[in-house]
Amino acid sequence: MKLLHLVVAFGLLASCGSKTTKIKSERFHPTWEKTHSGVYTTKVNEPADFNLLSVNSHSTKGEAINKIAEAPIPIDQSEIDVFTKNGKTYLRFPLDKEEQIYGLGLNFKTVQQRGRIMRLHMDHYGGRDNGRTHAPVPFFISSKGYGVFINAARYIDVYIGTGVTKDSKNPAVTRDRNTDRGWSSRPYSDNLEIVVPENGVEMVMFTGKSMMDVVRRFNLYCGGGIIPPKWGLGFWQRTPTRYSDKDVKNEIAGFEKNNFPIDVLGLEPGWHSKAYPCTFEWDKGRFPNPGQLMKDGLNDGVRFNLWLNPYIWPDSNLDKKMANYTGSHTVWCGTVPDYTMPEARQTMKDHFKKHQLNIGVSGFKVDEVDGFDHWIWPDFATFPSGKDGEQMRQTYGNQFMRLTDEMYREKNERTYGLIRAANAGSVAYPYVIYNDYYSHRDFITALINSGFNGVLWTPEVRAGKSEEEWVRRMQTVCFSPMAMINAWADGTKPWSFPKVYKACQDVAFLRMQLLPYIYSTFAQYHFEGTPPFRAVNLIEGFNSTLKAENKKLDSTKNPYNEAVKREIKDQYMMGDNMLVAPIFTGEKERRVVLPKGKWFDFYTGKLVGEGEVVTVKAELDKIPVFVKDGGIIPMMKSIRQTKEWTNNMPLEVRVYGKADGEFTLYDDDGKSFDFEKGKYTMKQFVVKNGKGSVKDIHTKGPWSYGAVKWTFMTK
Ligand code: GAL
Numbered sequence: 001m002k003l004l005h006l007v008v009a010f011g012l013l014a015s016c017g018s019k020t021t022k023i024k025s026e027r028f029h030p031t032w033e034k035t036h037s038g039v040y041t042t043k044v045n046e047p048a049d050f051n052l053l054s055v056n057s058h059s060t061k062g063e064a065i066n067k068i069a070e071a072p073i074p075i076d077q078s079e080i081d082v083f084t085k086n087g088k089t090y091l092r093f094p095l096d097k098e099e100q101i102y103g104l105g106l107n108f109k110t111v112q113q114r115g116r117i118m119r120l121h122m123d124h125y126g127g128r129d130n131g132r133t134h135a136p137v138p139f140f141i142s143s144k145g146y147g148v149f150i151n152a153a154r155y156i157d158v159y160i161g162t163g164v165t166k167d168s169k170n171p172a173v174t175r176d177r178n179t180d181r182g183w184s185s186r187p188y189s190d191n192l193e194i195v196v197p198e199n200g201v202e203m204v205m206f207t208g209k210s211m212m213d214v215v216r217r218f219n220l221y222c223g224g225g226i227i228p229p230k231w232g233l234g235f236w237q238r239t240p241t242r243y244s245d246k247d248v249k250n251e252i253a254g255f256e257k258n259n260f261p262i263d264v265l266g267l268e269p270g271w272h273s274k275a276y277p278c279t280f281e282w283d284k285g286r287f288p289n290p291g292q293l294m295k296d297g298l299n300d301g302v303r304f305n306l307w308l309n310p311y312i313w314p315d316s317n318l319d320k321k322m323a324n325y326t327g328s329h330t331v332w333c334g335t336v337p338d339y340t341m342p343e344a345r346q347t348m349k350d351h352f353k354k355h356q357l358n359i360g361v362s363g364f365k366v367d368e369v370d371g372f373d374h375w376i377w378p379d380f381a382t383f384p385s386g387k388d389g390e391q392m393r394q395t396y397g398n399q400f401m402r403l404t405d406e407m408y409r410e411k412n413e414r415t416y417g418l419i420r421a422a423n424a425g426s427v428a429y430p431y432v433i434y435n436d437y438y439s440h441r442d443f444i445t446a447l448i449n450s451g452f453n454g455v456l457w458t459p460e461v462r463a464g465k466s467e468e469e470w471v472r473r474m475q476t477v478c479f480s481p482m483a484m485i486n487a488w489a490d491g492t493k494p495w496s497f498p499k500v501y502k503a504c505q506d507v508a509f510l511r512m513q514l515l516p517y518i519y520s521t522f523a524q525y526h527f528e529g530t531p532p533f534r535a536v537n538l539i540e541g542f543n544s545t546l547k548a549e550n551k552k553l554d555s556t557k558n559p560y561n562e563a564v565k566r567e568i569k570d571q572y573m574m575g576d577n578m579l580v581a582p583i584f585t586g587e588k589e590r591r592v593v594l595p596k597g598k599w600f601d602f603y604t605g606k607l608v609g610e611g612e613v614v615t616v617k618a619e620l621d622k623i624p625v626f627v628k629d630g631g632i633i634p635m636m637k638s639i640r641q642t643k644e645w646t647n648n649m650p651l652e653v654r655v656y657g658k659a660d661g662e663f664t665l666y667d668d669d670g671k672s673f674d675f676e677k678g679k680y681t682m683k684q685f686v687v688k689n690g691k692g693s694v695k696d697i698h699t700k701g702p703w704s705y706g707a708v709k710w711t712f713m714t715k
Pocket of ligand 1: 268307368435436486
């Protein structure tokens with residue numbers, strides 16, 4: 001009997017507290033309700049009240065979503081199947097032959113996810129793209145122009161084009177392995193299946209004329225992207241664990257003496273009087289007068305970011321105050337606050353204000369909220385709000401980001417920090433993900449994937465086995481959301497490798513010059529939902545270059561060749577105009593896939609290619625960067641610290657290629673939330689027929705720039 005694709009049937013009676021709820025147990029096709037242009041939601045049965053979005057405090061940016069071009073749902077809704085059984089909800093979406101699936105968490109080795117099986121589970125990345133990662137965001141994006149977000153704070157299983165059903169409309173071909181060389185251990189699958197371990201679920205579907213529009217809608221739905229404070233985009237150095245205030249002052253002096261950019265110093269566990277678990281109070285021996293240190297730092301243009309893990313030292317002042325709001329288990333013998341409780345958030349905020357914010361601490365690095373199973377509570381744990389260990393694990397990073405975000409907002413002061421666990425909704429929090437893993441290549445793939453998941457990622461630099469490795473890593477981190485050396489373990493400095501010091505200095509100062517461009521790219525994140533760092537796959541015309549290239553492949557030799565070749569995981573976009581193609585240690589040259597249109601060398605302005613695959617030579621002192629035709633890159637003079645980014649800063653506006661182009665340069669006070677009330681300035685830089693002009697768009701806020709010099713890079 002064919003029960004599949006049947007009508008809605010109300011069956012099973014499930015009890016939920018004292019209420020009796022009707023659960024639909026048969027397969028059905030959900031009805032989607034339109035909430036904004038291109039946004040559709042549906043609730044299957046009775047989803048849990050606590051979900052990935054209820055943890056957060058930001059609201060949907062409906063107006064901005066409605067400005068994005070409308071696009072219909074590109075799939076037949078009667079092909080979306082849902083049913084609930086034994087306390088789990090099963091979802092199935094159709095897949096076409098050519099369809100590709102992106103997103104589904106911060107992966108480090110893969111960008112396209114079709115053919116994979118994953119359990120989206122908050123964890124420290126363990127070297128395999130199996131769903132256990134720092135941002136296991138349950139959001140997939142299809143190349144057909146839609147995406148679906150599963151709003152459940154649970155470990156979610158996804159089978160992305162792996163399951164083969166008996167009633168498939170596009171069945172896999174059965175082949176005889178004895179005689180048919182085309183036999184495959186993974187027969188063709190035409191569906192994407194998801195299991196949510198709850199009696200119901202809320203889903204949100206986003207459509208768009210392009211995958212980029214789908215991503216934008218998702219980001220705006222979750223609150224829109226952040227604009228970091230200007231100082232957050234300068235250079236960061238994290239100091240060794242047991243540094244004292246004297247060491248810290250020497251460090252600042254070292255940056256000045258060596259003429260290297262510095263805006264933020266990070267203090268690691270040793271600032272706490274006790275660590276692992278933590279007291280959240282200053283160590284009086286190493287830091288007798290932290291308030292003075294913060295003041296002196298600020299005079300030198302340096303801010304401080306404090307490491308913490310949120311597990312509280314037993315019997316410390318904070319532990320006593322938190323006593324009623326902590327879970328059943330400890331981590332490193334520290335108690336674990338339940339920050340879904342407003343009382344717990346308030347207690348922590350009061351503490352932070354007194355000991356850190358009021359003396360000028362600029363933000364935090366929130367460590368060890370992801371997992372490594374031994375270093376977090378088990379799923380068995382219970383919490384006073386009633387949430388279970390799994391729900392807490394999937395959302396703990398977001399809980400902490402929320403409380404710190406609220407605290408800095410109350411001060412009308414922007415923060416920028418680091419986090420090791422983030423889930424849906426993180427787009428609206430000023431945090432960048434990092435980890436302990438250290439593959440340079442995989443760090444770049446993570447940077448690409450961050451853009452599909454509404455998170456930011458830094459390929460932090462810690463050490464290098466050679467000068468070459470050091471400079472290559474320094475180059476990529478300067479083209480990322482946070483340019484940072486994390487020297488907590490071995491005290492490396494930018495000048496630790498003297499032979500390549502000049503190249504490191506050059507790329508760090510280049511980042512500083514590019515800050516007007518980078519800052520405006522973050523404004524796009526905020527106002528339009530566009531991820532600042534993103535996959536080239538999100539660019540129009542990218543896949544056509546690949547298809548042409550793939551035609552040249554001989555797939556009889558290896559049936560997986562084509563898929564592997566298509567996977568571009570080592571080049572990415574910084575903003576709309578710059579394509580970054582990092583060089584890795586040992587490479588003498590590299591392949592770069594150029595999307596449709598002409599592309600120009602950032603340094604020389606020369607034409608490099610047009611919608612084709614090119615090979616570029618590796619030069620030790622440069623990271624290859626390409627600018628699209630008509631691309632405008634506003635740059636300011638070279639500064640060492642963002643405190644020099646003040647009024648009347650001369651601008652050099654570089655123009656690449658011969659096509660017409662435009663770029664919206666954004667500015668505000670760089671530190672407060674006044675921009676959210678309209679106090680900002682946007683000017684459009686336009687190039688038409690080889691001539692540049694500037695048009696005001698919004699002029700209600702500060703403007704740091706003075707004279708404009710146009711440089712036409714392509715002769
Ligand atoms: C690790 C973290 C490192 C560093 C270290 C300090 O967990 O990932 O970046 O902060 O702790 O103990």
